[in-house]
Amino acid sequence: MADMIHPFYEQHRDAMEAAMRDRLDLAEAMLRERAQLTDIDGIRQEVMDEFDIVLTQTPYVGGAASRMSDFFMRLIGFMAISRALRRHDVPLPVIGEIERETYKAQLLTTPEAERLAAGDQFMSPENQVLLREQAAKSVSASHQAEFPEDFVYDFVEPGPHDSFEFGINYKACGFCKFAARHGDKEILPNICGLDFDAYATRGIHLERTLTLAGGASHCNFRFSRLRLG
Template structure:
């Protein structure tokens, strides 16, 4: 039986596929250089075919009611890229470099004022209140029963001597769960590596010393605003 895409993701499929095609356009010079190919048309088709598979595997974690739905929609496509490049024999470190450079280039296509405004909104008191609300919900047994593939996390307040404005400890990661279910554990660090540019391009410093993917008990995200250049 053919697996289907959850209706929430199906409603966003066109925009997600467009983002993937744009991502591959940006990745083309790197892929041609690293793989010594005259063009990447075959890889492009392979990635889009794999992305169609990934779309059927994406876990539903609450749609617009959950901030983590956006994380899945923005980043899960890199699983498709990683799978194809891994099958093509590229080393994991090279795959990670290609994906980080590509994602950064894609993020920088958004005007700086818009990116910085999004960063300030993320760091705002209003958003921190929302994070605390959703974090409190994520740890409940009822939420974990309804959305077992979701993230579980706590908001961390700075203590004396801390330099961050607030933090998040992820004690369960949706991408780790996805990777464990679908045999993607070895490519998971490439996905983790995308976080730093994702925040830096919005004017936010992310400090992180450990990850669940690396075997730690939790991912320790710590956020502060970067000084204006």
């Protein structure tokens, strides 16, 4: 059973694979110019083969009932890209640059109005209620027992002198657990770097000075609206 894809991810597999192919299209010029790779078709196949492996390794954390399932589905494919490029001795900083620029380009294919609407929804009072509920659930003993590979986090209210609207402290990270289990710790910081563009393209400013991947006790996400224009 170790090589089986969980039914939840199997249900979304076509969309996830299509996103991976789009990323590879967007990354092609950078793979040639920055990574100095010439057999791009071979790299594509290598990445997609690795993605098949990654999908079997991706932990189930509650499916549609958990907001963190979407994080895994959107970002876990970068583990496959990183693994494949490391086998070709591409330096880690170069991999990080390629992945971040590729992800930003992919995010920007969504119309601006749609992206900003998603950002408004994320920052909305209604979503903050949901975040509080899911944060409380994530730290419960029953949830951690059922989904030990999930994220564990607290919702953070701003103090009277804070400039952020709300925050999240991630005390345990699903990607960190994944990386520790599968030997991906060296590529983990590149995954962390994707967060800034994921929020900025939706009109949200993310401030983060601590990460679990960097050895801190938690990741301190602080969110506020970008002042556009």
